[in-house]
Amino acid sequence: MSDFISNFWHLYVAGITLVSIIACLILLWFSGKAKAMTANDNTTGHVWDGDLREMNNPLPRWWVGLFIITIVFAFVYLAMYPGVGNLAGKFGWTSAGQYDAEVAKANAEVAPLYAKFSGMSPEEVSKDPQAMAIGDRLFMNNCAQCHGSDARGSKGFPNLADNDWLYGGSPDVIKATLTQGRNGNMPPMAAAVGTPEDVRNVAHYVLSLSGSPHDSLRASLGKSKFGACAACHGMDGKGNHAMGAPNLTDDVWLHGWGENAIVNMINNGKVNQMPAQASKLTEGQIHVLASYVWGLSNKTAVAQ
Ligand code: HEC
Ligand code: HEC
Structure with missing residues (x-):
């Protein structure tokens, strides 16, 4: 499985990883060879506090040994575990696998x-x-x-x-x-209802169902248009559990109360996901x- 979207990034990351380790080796080798300018007495010529002279001794053996061990460790580690681009390593370990x-x-x-x-x-x-x-x-x-x-x-x-x-x-x-x-889905209904005025009228009819404040003239005009809604919300507006269509008569509003909220529902519909x-x-x-x-x-x- 690759976590990179293109092979380029795999090679890019793998390249940086390997080149960095090899660069460490070269640095070690180089610092063992190169001589700093000395004043022929194995000092660098730097003197502090009157008599404190900086010597130019080689790196201690034990230290170089540790350095090489860490580099060997890095190669062994990279062979076993993911680290070189998207190569999985011999053990096939992944954080997702460990989590699972x-x-x-x-x-x-x-x-x-x-x-x-x-x-x-x-x-x-x-x-x-x-x-x-x-x-x-x-x-x-x-x-x-x-x-x-x-x-x-x-x-x-x-x-x-x-x-x-x-x-x-x-x-x-x-x-x-x-x-x-669950996928609650109410399609946009404006076309089925009619003009924007019709939509407002149905909205007032819906408000009237729960006894919410409404314009009763508009509500009576909107009543006949509610047929477009009945397939899901029921002729009486009490909703339908099979479709997740809410009861419109109970004054509980999932998507907001009032003319604007309802007009909005009718015009745009709603997709809601659990x-x-x-x-x-x-x-x-x-x-x-x-x-x-x-x-x-x-x-x-x-x-x-
Ligand atoms: C990412 C948001 C989200 C998470 C997380 C979520 N839910 Fe929901 N849940 C919803 C939405 C949105 C709905 C309404 C779906 C619709 O309108 O059709 C819903 C609907 C429900 C319903 C149906 C309510 C009804 O009136 O029939 C139940 C029950 C429920 N969730 C329980 C849970 C439980 C328990 C959890 C935790 C395991 C949970 N939900 C996690 C968003 C979420
Ligand atoms: C195809 C089925 C379907 C039709 C047709 C339909 N609805 Fe809906 N309606 C739904 C569903 C499903 C939801 C809930 C959406 C959700 O899951 O959040 C809903 C939600 C609503 C809400 C929000 C209720 C609340 O509690 O906030 C209103 C208001 C509403 N419908 C009015 C109407 C009106 C008015 C019509 C007719 C013009 C209509 N619907 C036609 C399925 C339908």
Whole structure:
């Protein structure tokens, strides 16, 4: 595997590495040969503090020996480990490989712990203080950067601690969301709705669905245009878990509230992604995390 985008950089780096080591050897050889100007008494002629003279003795043998050992070491090292451009070295070591091996080892160590939880239902796991401490830690490390440390989300990132779900809040659905990720996709709808006025009218109709402040004349004009939205959001606007189409009647707004935000959604659509965790987390970890997330909005069940 090459980490360089072109062979040139491989040769460039390999060249610098090898030339530097050889330059060290030449320097050593040269400094053993060359004579500094001496005043025939084996001094350099430099005198300090009246009588302190700088001698011109050869480098000590032991020091030269060490120097050569380090150079031999460098060649042996480069033969065994990566270092010369993108040559892998005899051992085939990579930092990514070492990381994977350490993760696999750590996962194997904690596997018995997760095995215990995997045998329990998500409802039971969410009542287990040890499992919830682990879930909390996993959430902080893997999810909080998007969903917030209190799991309440922010604009574009859903709140996981309420009872409003894009895809559904049963433990199984949460688990599927984590494992495979989700792609929320609303296409731009302006063309299907009609004129910019029609778009504004539908936006007011959408606001009326949740009893939010709206212009009722516009809302009644927009109602008939909502048919274009019904395929995903439902005729009643209550959304559709299968498509991740949000409920528009509950006054919970993932992408902002008000006429402008809704007009914007209709004109531009939205692609919103929840990254799949299957390659990052083990099945056991996903089971504990799904139980943890389920527990956030089912506090009474957890308290029992
Ligand atoms: C890079 C940001 C990001 C990370 C990291 C992330 N998520 Fe998400 N998550 C999102 C987005 C964005 C959505 C909404 C997807 C959509 O709109 O279709 C989402 C949706 C979800 C949903 C579905 C909510 C619903 O209402 O149905 C759940 C559950 C969820 N995430 C849990 C998690 C957990 C648990 C983690 C940690 C393993 C996590 N997410 C990590 C961005 C992220
Ligand atoms: C093909 C399916 C589809 C159609 C048709 C569709 N939507 Fe959506 N809509 C979605 C999805 C999916 C999302 C959530 C995007 C995401 O994952 O963040 C969404 C989000 C929204 C939001 C944001 C809700 C919030 O909580 O912030 C609004 C408002 C909205 N749609 C209004 C409309 C209107 C009005 C129409 C008709 C003109 C429409 N949608 C047509 C699928 C659709």
